[in-house]
Amino acid sequence: AYFGKEDRVSDVFDQEVSALIPGIFEGINATVFAYGATGSGKTYTMQGSEDLPGLIPLSVATILARCTGTWCSVEISYYEVYMERCYDLLEPKAKEIMALDDKFGNLQLKGLAWVPVRSMEEFQEVYSIGVQRRKAAHTGLNDVSSRSHAVLSIRVSNDTVKGKLNLIDLAGNEDNRRACNEGIRLQESSKINSSLFALSNVISALKKNESRVPYRESRLTRILQDSLGGNSRAVMIACLNPVVYQEAVHTLSMAARSGHMVTNMASASKEHTPKVKVDMEAKLQLWLESRGKTKSTQRMNGLLSPTGWRTPSSMSHMKQPLSARVSGRAKAMDQDGAKIKKVLFDSAVHTTAENTTRPSSRDEVKTTKKEVPPSLTPCKEDKSESPLRKALSPIPSNMMTPCNVNCPPSLELKTPIGACHIVEKNPDGTPLDKFNALGSNLKESLIQQYLEFLNVANKEELQQLKVWSLYFIII
């Protein structure tokens, strides 16, 4: 499903997350994780705020409401994976939490505290302390950037069954060149990026039903071993900030690869598989094709402007009616949340490093719209950047390299006009002849777009390029 800026987090909860909760009471573990670039709204979605509760408080409220009048007990644990180490956020200890297999081969987090919660008040008290302990810092791309992956687990037990819901706010992948990270921030960022890469490898392996899934490549994937794959259900929430085009494409590509992933379910659990499955990859492909683009050509040509990432009207029917309403306290929270209209994915909500106050209404949003988002503001340190760092940084795309601070970046992609005439001009020439026949602007634009494609393409797509890559790289 697609949720735009007009939707609320409670809509995401109603349509995508609430359906997982009955399964928890039957022993089927589930995981909801927010994935996306830094500053794309993962914490906003998972944690929320007092006025606009995120998926975590909404889930806890629904689970507690469901337990009322039963013998079920609810416990929570909250921990973070920081620099490849796992730390308890509810009961901090000197030692890190170890991920070990028990004698039945089930993963156990040794030393992790599980705190019983009986009401939302108890939950808020415990959880808010944990949130304050989570490592966050100011970066060039987000004023309060999470430096760790945080996992809130809710365990429901009765006499016979134990089920677990993991709600994960991943740290965001970062382009270190634009984030201006140095020292410890750079180290954190490299660990974040490598663990997200490991997560994408695990997802790829699960999707292809490979016999070996590389869970042990990172601490993050290791602790999620019992939640990704097997009998568990997982929902990935891909958070997009359309202003940061390249990252948005990367996130969408990961989402498309993860879509409609069915792993080996034990037969007893099969009946719980959601009846309506949406093949998001096929939907994305169809949508792109309906606009004359495939995923690959879209990347190559860079045709979509950031403002083009809107709900395609053809996809609006995919949204389900709000059938599963949360009851009791959960419903009250939902209504509270509805009072304030949220601005999802709006570039204008981003604050500059100097101005940390977010606009509180649509009018204010409008007045701030012309500000250059921090993600596109050139780093002060850029000039003094070491050659090594420059060489290691991702190649900037034509739309992401603003000329200078006073010059607002153009958000329109430079689609080469007349690219379709290339072949007609010189139908019999070699590819080099055809290329040389182009104007210098067009050549530059093509090369730039090609480099951008190389930057974001996955392994399979890169393999398909073969000789063409070499040809362009040599040029």
Ligand SMILES: Nc1ncnc2c1ncn2[C@@H]1O[C@H](COP(=O)(O)OP(=O)(O)OP(=O)(O)O)[C@@H](O)[C@H]1O
């Ligand atoms: N949908 C939204 N509506 C309004 N504001 C939003 C929305 N999404 C994000 N924001 C705001 O944008 C800023 C960045 O969001 P957030 O901290 O959630 O990003 P993040 O993806 O968790 O970043 P990081 O990975 O760096 O921690 C915050 O000030 C947040 O309140």
